[in-house]
Amino acid sequence: MSDDRVHATETSIRVLEGIVELDGEAGITELATHLSVAKSTIFKHLNTLERKGMVVRHGDRYRIGLRTLEFGGYAQRYEGIYDTAHPEVRQLADESGELANLMFEELGKGVYVYTAEGDKAVDINTQTGRRDFLHSTGIGKAILATFPKERVKEIIETHGLPRATEHTITDEDELFDELATIREDGIAYDHEESTLGMACIARPLSTPTERHAAISITGPVSRVMDEEKEQEIRTLLDRAGNVIELNLTG
Amino acid sequence: MSDDRVHATETSIRVLEGIVELDGEAGITELATHLSVAKSTIFKHLNTLERKGMVVRHGDRYRIGLRTLEFGGYAQRYEGIYDTAHPEVRQLADESGELANLMFEELGKGVYVYTAEGDKAVDINTQTGRRDFLHSTGIGKAILATFPKERVKEIIETHGLPRATEHTITDEDELFDELATIREDGIAYDHEESTLGMACIARPLSTPTERHAAISITGPVSRVMDEEKEQEIRTLLDRAGNVIELNLTG
DNA sequence: TCCGCCGTTTCGCTCTGGCGAACAGCCCAC
DNA sequence: GTGGGCTGTTCGCCAGAGCGAAACGGCGGA
Numbered sequence: 248m249s250d251d252r253v254h255a256t257e258t259s260i261r262v263l264e265g266i267v268e269l270d271g272e273a274g275i276t277e278l279a280t281h282l283s284v285a286k287s288t289i290f291k292h293l294n295t296l297e298r299k300g301m302v303v304r305h306g307d308r309y310r311i312g313l314r315t316l317e318f319g320g321y322a323q324r325y326e327g328i329y330d331t332a333h334p335e336v337r338q339l340a341d342e343s344g345e346l347a348n349l350m351f352e353e354l355g356k357g358v359y360v361y362t363a364e365g366d367k368a369v370d371i372n373t374q375t376g377r378r379d380f381l382h383s384t385g386i387g388k389a390i391l392a393t394f395p396k397e398r399v400k401e402i403i404e405t406h407g408l409p410r411a412t413e414h415t416i417t418d419e420d421e422l423f424d425e426l427a428t429i430r431e432d433g434i435a436y437d438h439e440e441s442t443l444g445m446a447c448i449a450r451p452l453s454t455p456t457e458r459h460a461a462i463s464i465t466g467p468v469s470r471v472m473d474e475e476k477e478q479e480i481r482t483l484l485d486r487a488g489n490v491i492e493l494n495l496t497g
Numbered sequence: 498m499s500d501d502r503v504h505a506t507e508t509s510i511r512v513l514e515g516i517v518e519l520d521g522e523a524g525i526t527e528l529a530t531h532l533s534v535a536k537s538t539i540f541k542h543l544n545t546l547e548r549k550g551m552v553v554r555h556g557d558r559y560r561i562g563l564r565t566l567e568f569g570g571y572a573q574r575y576e577g578i579y580d581t582a583h584p585e586v587r588q589l590a591d592e593s594g595e596l597a598n599l600m601f602e603e604l605g606k607g608v609y610v611y612t613a614e615g616d617k618a619v620d621i622n623t624q625t626g627r628r629d630f631l632h633s634t635g636i637g638k639a640i641l642a643t644f645p646k647e648r649v650k651e652i653i654e655t656h657g658l659p660r661a662t663e664h665t666i667t668d669e670d671e672l673f674d675e676l677a678t679i680r681e682d683g684i685a686y687d688h689e690e691s692t693l694g695m696a697c698i699a700r701p702l703s704t705p706t707e708r709h710a711a712i713s714i715t716g717p718v719s720r721v722m723d724e725e726k727e728q729e730i731r732t733l734l735d736r737a738g739n740v741i742e743l744n745l746t747g
Numbered sequence: 748t749c750c751g752c753c754g755t756t757t758c759g760c761t762c763t764g765g766c767g768a769a770c771a772g773c774c775c776a777c
Numbered sequence: 778g779t780g781g782g783c784t785g786t787t788c789g790c791c792a793g794a795g796c797g798a799a800a801c802g803g804c805g806g807a
Contacts, residue, residue, distance in 0.1 A: 251756085253545045254794065255505035255764060260549045263568055271575040275785060285766045290786070292764095295502040299510045300604050301568075305707055307785065311572040313601060313608040313626070318513055318551075319569030320626030322561040325521040351563060354550050358563040364584075375625075376563070376570030457555060501787085503764065505795060526753060535797045540755070542795095557754065 255292075258284065262292045263301065263311065272308050319376060323360055326351065328452070328460055331494040333361045335487040336462055340365040342483055345466035350379075350386045352459045355402040357387040360460075369445070369467060382422055383411040385437025385447035386463035391422075392429040393451045393459050399426070414439045434481060435461075439468060446471040450484040454495055462487060508534065512542045513551065513561065522558050569626060573610055576601065576708055581744040583611045585737040586712055590615040592733055595716035600629075600636045602709045605652040607637040610710075619695070619717060632672055633661040635687025635697035636713035641672075642679040643701045643709050649676070664689045684731055685711075689718060696721040700734040704745055712737060 265278050275293065279286040293309055296302040300314030323329045332349050339347035340363035349361040359377045364370075381387035381402065391399055399422075408417045416422045429435045429451075437447035448471065449463035464471070464480050471480065515528045525543065529536040543559055546552040550564030573579045582599050589597035590613035599611040609627045614620075631637035631652065641649055649672075658667045666672045679685045679701075687697035698721065699713035714721070714730050721730065 251541045251544050252548070253505050253509065253541050255503050256509040256542060256545045257549070258764085259503065259506040259509065260551065267568070267571050271571050276783085286785080287767080287787080288765050291501045291503050292506060295506045298502070299507070301510065303572075303603060310575050311568050313569075313572050313603045313610065315565055316569035316572050316608065316610065316626035317628055318517070318561050318626070319563075319566035320624050321517050321521050322553075322563050322566050324624060325560050353553060353563045358566065360563065360566065374570050374574065376566035376568070378567055504762090505764075508795085524753070525755090536754080537756080537798085538796050 258288070259292050259296060262289060262296065263315075266302070266309060266311055272310050274307055274309070278309075326360070326458055327456060328454055328458060328491070328495065329360060332452070332460070332462070332491045335491050336361050337363040339363070339462065339464060339483055339487050340368065343464050343466075343480055344368065345464050345471065345480075348386055348463045348465065350390060350461050350463070352381065352390050355381070355405050357381045357384065357390060367466075367470075379441070380406060380409060380411070382408050383415045384441045384449075384463075385435045385465075386449040386461045388422075388425060388429060388437065389435035389449040389451040389461035389463070390459050392426045392435065393453065393461075396423070399423070411441045412439055412443050416440065434484070435463075437465075438472070444468060448477065448480050448484060450488045452488060452491055454492075462491070508538065509542050509546060512539060512546065513565075516552070516559060516561055522560050524557055524559070528559075576610075577706060578702070578704055578708060578710055578741070578745065579610060582702070582710070582712070582741045585741050586611050587613040589613070589712065589714060589733055589737050590618065593714050593716075593730055594618065595714050595721065595730075598636055598713045598715065600640060600711050600713070602631065602640050605631070605655050607631045607634065607640060617716075617720075629691070630656060630659060630661070632658050633665045634691045634699075634713075635685045635715075636699040636711045638672075638675060638679060638687065639685035639699040639701040639711035639713070640709050642676045642685065643703065643711075646673070649673070661691045662689055662693050666690065684734070685713075688722070694718060698727065698730050698734060700738045702738060702741055704742070712741075 261282055262278060265282050266273050269277060269281060275286055275289050279289045293302060297304055300312045302309050303312040336347045336349045344365035344367040346365065346368040347363045348359055350357045351360050356378045359375055362375055379387060381391050403419060408419065410417050416425060433450065435449040439445060444467055445465060446468040447463050447465040449461050452460045452462060454460060462484060464484065470476060511532055512528060515532050516523050519527060519531060525536055525539050529539045543552060547554055550562045552559050553562040586597045586599045594615035594617040596618045597613045598609055600607045601610050606628045609625055612625055629637060631641050653669060660667050666675060683700065685699040689695060694717055695715060696718040697713050697715040699711050702710045702712060704710060712734060714734065720726060
């Protein structure tokens with residue numbers, strides 16, 4: 248590992264990040280002050296990014312361009328898991344009526360790689376590509392449970408255990424206890440740990456690749472945690488998980 | 498328009514493009530020869546891109562990272578059209594059983610921003626984020642029909658009218674005639690113009706934003722072009738289009 | 748064991764990315 | 778109208794960074 252890096256590329260990416268941080272839309276001066284970089288610098292970067300479609304301008308405002316979506320599509324597709332898993336996740340959404348998710352780990356955080364809405368699903372902004380901490384969601388904890396203790400410690404070191412709600416697990420020991428339970432049980436729960444009022448039941452996927460992944464169903468506590476419904480969801484997750492794992496090894 | 502540009506950023510993006518061109522996965526030397534750039538240069542760029550999650554390495558192979566998917570999500574979301582249109586497109590897929598698409602124009606090409614599969618849908622690789630020429634697909638022609646003639650000429654100048662199949666329209670005058678028909682009719686057809694055996698019926702969306710868009714249903718010629726089914730699809734597209742346009746202006 | 752391929756590192760030279768300041772266009776207040 | 782303050786845009790300079798060529802090291806196949 249060396250510190251050979253291309254500084255200009257980093258600034259360009261910071262420009263993209265800046266646009267996101269400024270609610271997806273920004274002007275040149277706005278970005279310059281937000282990132283503490285000279286206006287003229289931002290100008291040049293936006294110019295090149297626009298030329299490549301990574302950014303698009305509406306008048307004098309810049310937004311993230313659809314070109315990024317193209318690259319995103321490749322990122323999805325070239326993980327074999329996606330192809331076999333996404334129809335199952337969609338079916339999960341149809342059968343449960345709730346929100347179904349597929350998450351991959353990357354750089355110690357969780358990325359929603361596919362999300363499907365059932366007919367009763369709440370309109371929470373869980374959208375494709377979103378990144379989330381692993382410790383504060385059920386689906387994230389399911390992924391963490393598939394990692395060796397060392398790796399989990401590494402992740403905690405880099406990202407910490409920030410609190411999302413009053414129920415978020417922020418204590419390291421408590422987290423390790425929880426992960427042990429998940430490993431035994433094969434299922435992870437999330438009781439309002441990432442969003443108040445929302446619960447989530449998740450199942451890790453054991454994959455032949457280096458990519459760690461999990462699937463989950465999310466919904467309002469009242470619906471998802473109802474004893475009968477909970478059993479039904481566990482069954483659905485298990486079936487889907489088995490199908491995916493079977494197709495992957497097959 | 499000036500030629501102020503950040504060369505290093507362009508190389509970084511070319512690296513991403515290179516990975517895609519090499520079927521989504523590449524090594525350093527491979528990329529260096531493919532892009533005619535020094536190995537050490539590629540090395541540095543990949544290092545930087547990896548640190549930012551734009552690229553991910555499995556052993557000594559590099560792939561597009563999921564970080565791009567995150568940016569892609571923002572690109573989708575910050576077009577108001579997406580939020581109101583994507584549930585309708587999903588419903589189109591469910592009702593027709595075929596493939597339903599939502600396309601936006603960007604930089605003179607068409608981007609599939611949302612795609613949904615019905616239960617009989619063929620597994621063609623029309624995936625989210627894919628870019629296509631506008632002249633050689635039904636949904637693309639629907640978008641072209643919403644542009645003034647000048648803009649269409651510009652697009653032809655930059656991208657040409659490359660042939661995809663023997664049925665692709667490659668003559669400029671013929672294309673303009675076709676676009677006139679589409680404007681009158683409100684519906685665009687694609688008879689094996691982009692893929693042999695496949696047909697597509699599309700409807701332009703008139704939006705209050707600068708983004709030009711269209712929706713379509715795609716399937717095998719035998720199914721989609723059946724007279725009865727064709728009428729059904731036209732009705733479905735019209736209903737969905739009206740709902741979307743109503744929600745956008747409302 | 749050697750050869751060849753690949754990723755990694757080193758090392759200069761050149762060029763360019765980044766800055767600050769000046770310029771230009773727009774809109775609003777007055 | 779007209780001036781001030783906000784944009785985006787351009788100019789020119791200089792340290793430093795991007796890039797290439799070549800050398801290094803590690804792995805695997807012949």
